[in-house]
Amino acid sequence: MKILICGGAGYIGSHMVKLLVARGNEVITFDNLSTGHREAVRWGELVVGDLLDRKALAALFKVHEFAAVMHFSAKSLVGESVTDPEKYYENNVIGTANLLKEMRNAGVNHFIFSSTAATFGMPVQARIDESHPQVPINPYGRSKLMVEMMLQDYFRAYGMRSVSLRYFNAAGADPEGQLGESHDPETHLIPNVLRSILGLTAGLKVFGGDYPTADGTCVRDYIHINDLCMAHLRALDYLQFHDGCHGFNLGNGNGFSVLEVIQAAREVTGCAIPYSMEPRRPGDPPVLVADSTLARRELGWDPRYASLQDILTSAWGWHQHPLF
Numbered sequence: 253m254k255i256l257i258c259g260g261a262g263y264i265g266s267h268m269v270k271l272l273v274a275r276g277n278e279v280i281t282f283d284n285l286s287t288g289h290r291e292a293v294r295w296g297e298l299v300v301g302d303l304l305d306r307k308a309l310a311a312l313f314k315v316h317e318f319a320a321v322m323h324f325s326a327k328s329l330v331g332e333s334v335t336d337p338e339k340y341y342e343n344n345v346i347g348t349a350n351l352l353k354e355m356r357n358a359g360v361n362h363f364i365f366s367s368t369a370a371t372f373g374m375p376v377q378a379r380i381d382e383s384h385p386q387v388p389i390n391p392y393g394r395s396k397l398m399v400e401m402m403l404q405d406y407f408r409a410y411g412m413r414s415v416s417l418r419y420f421n422a423a424g425a426d427p428e429g430q431l432g433e434s435h436d437p438e439t440h441l442i443p444n445v446l447r448s449i450l451g452l453t454a455g456l457k458v459f460g461g462d463y464p465t466a467d468g469t470c471v472r473d474y475i476h477i478n479d480l481c482m483a484h485l486r487a488l489d490y491l492q493f494h495d496g497c498h499g500f501n502l503g504n505g506n507g508f509s510v511l512e513v514i515q516a517a518r519e520v521t522g523c524a525i526p527y528s529m530e531p532r533r534p535g536d537p538p539v540l541v542a543d544s545t546l547a548r549r550e551l552g553w554d555p556r557y558a559s560l561q562d563i564l565t566s567a568w569g570w571h572q573h574p575l576f
């Protein structure tokens with residue numbers, strides 16, 4: 253079974269490629285390398301191209317016969333989406349529309365989409381399950397929700413089967429040290445914490461100490477990258493036997509504050525981690541924690557990296573010896 257991985261040179265996509273190949277699938281990565289790394293594509297063929305390039309996409313689907321498509325290519329920085337929304341609607345919405353068009357032309361009917369907790373906006377309940385209203389509060393979240401809505405219409409009109417997986421906070425790295433998180437600029441908490449220990453960032457900043465949480469800092473649900481990727485494998489199998497357009501929330505169901513993450517990182521690394529308390533970062537909800545009961549029940553998903561320590565240990569391994 254040959255699978256197209258759009259964005260296979262990126263953080264999540266590259267871990268996905270590794271898992272699929274280990275399971276015996278053939279994979280092709282399509283990536284414009286705008287944020288991904290050529291060195292991250294260690295298995296299968298890399299086709300360098302852009303989803304906004306319809307000709308390149310058409311050529312890709314002519315050459316290969318895909319059983320399914322997994323789509324990880326996206327712009328994903330909330331702040332940037334506010335200042336430059338065009339980039340987000342072009343890449344995330346138009347790019348995906350182009351991909352779906354070529355899938356239809358080629359008769360490819362199974363689609364796994366990387367969606368996000370940002371489609372929910374401000375939480376109105378402690379744990380966010382699939383029934384939570386989707387009212388995104390920034391262009392990034394809106395661009396992802398637009399695709400989720402397109403997928404509902406594509407199922408109704410064309411019978412395209414899809415699963416949208418809404419990630420909470422993807423974290424950690426390949427436990428074998430072959431892959432990890434490498435963004436430029438790096439904006440995410442865990443890499444920034446670890447990079448600050450290594451002297452790779454100017455100083456760790458904690459954005460906001462006055463949130464209505466136990467210690468005043470934001471609470472997030474950190475989920476290991478391999479657990480996320482396992483959910484994609486389960487979703488791929490699910491589509492073999494289930495019609496429809498589905499959405500599942502993926503998280504651990506445990507929330508950790510920024511200060512708890514820093515404390516856990518001190519324990520894992522044995523290093524002091526100084527930080528400065530800074531103003532809030534625009535667009536950050538105080539608490540985002542998933543209820544993933546549906547994914548566990550429907551997909552048979554069983555996350556393995558339950559503790560923050562496990563996640564940090566794999567991330568620390570990578571950050572000390574990054575390969576790209």
Ligand code: UDP
Pocket residue numbers: 421439440441442444456457458459460470471472510533536
């Ligand atoms: N954060 C922080 N310092 C950093 C990066 C992030 O205090 O250097 C905070 C951020 O404000 C949020 C949490 O850590 O409350 C997680 O942020 P991240 O960017 O990792 O993920 P997000 O929740 O925005 O997807």
